[in-house]
Amino acid sequence: MSIEELPQDQIPEGSEVSILSKNEKKARDLIKKLGLKEIKGISRVTLKRKGNFILAIEKPEVYRSVAGTYVVFGEAKVEDLNKRYAEAMAAQQAAQAAAGVSQEGGAPKDPASITADLQAASxxxxxxxxxxxxxxxxxxxxxxxxxxxxxxxxxxxxxxxxxxxxxxxxxxxxxxxxxxxxx
The missing domain is CATH 1.10.8 (Helicase, Ruva Protein; domain 3)
Structure with a gap:
């Protein structure tokens, strides 16, 4: 009995199991017949689309043909880069504001001025x-x-x-x- 045939309640928690549909099983069998070789060690595949949108596939199964074409299996999720950039900028500004509040002046100091202040204090x-x-x-x-x-x-x-x-x-x-x- 293979892992795909086990009922879902018998699969231990925390184990990484992929349950394949009939069509996916057929596609994998055909790929094996084509002579594609599986590439191990790839943790993420991203495909860029127009408008700063990307398709991201986490933990993919990647196969390569002799000609250099790739076949990727996995769940593709759409990510909006514009949204990620905005979130990153907001986080950076919040960090700068927190650093500015902790200092007595307004703007954060560069390393050279901090060194000069330490030398003057000593x-x-x-x-x-x-x-x-x-x-x-x-x-x-x-x-x-x-x-x-x-x-x-x-x-x-x-x-x-x-x-x-x-x-x-x-x-x-x-x-x-x-x-x-x-x-």
Whole structure:
């Protein structure tokens, strides 16, 4: 007894069984007599029609002749590409809107600007860490004038400890100290 002869209630669930009509059985027998060879491994066949409509056959049985013609068996379903494009665009716009809402600005950023933002944030963190270290350090200002230190702090926008260190490094030369701190 073949699987086609089993009653439908005896076919196990989840099994892939195709029940063929008499005409389909006759066509398959004739194809076998013609010498067509079955091609395995094809999961979908699509045929394009006018107006962006396609016929799609899922899990087809495909046969090929020696001359290069194909015979395809399976259930053909009509798909509207215009509808699929519209759905894809709507989904893409929804994703962009969700990404835009999650950011503080409006439009989503490109990878280069995101990288630049991350680098700027890391530089700001380093600067804050250095300033914290400078605040904790006791500064020896002996031999330097307070007005010179204040001028270097204002011009280079640095902490008092950095200004004193730069002035000591350049023997009290304010211009060289400011130049070294602003590079």
């Amino acid at each position: 530089l700001t963190e380093k600067k804050e860490e250095e300033e914290e270290e400078d605040v904790d350090a006791v500064v020896d200002e002996s031999g330097l004038e307070a007005s010179d230190i204040e001028l270097v702090i204002q011009q280079a926008d640095v902490s008092r400890a950095k200004a004193v260190k730069a002035l000591r490094e350049y023997n009290g030369d304010m211009v060289s100290a400011i130049m070294s701190l602003t590079e």
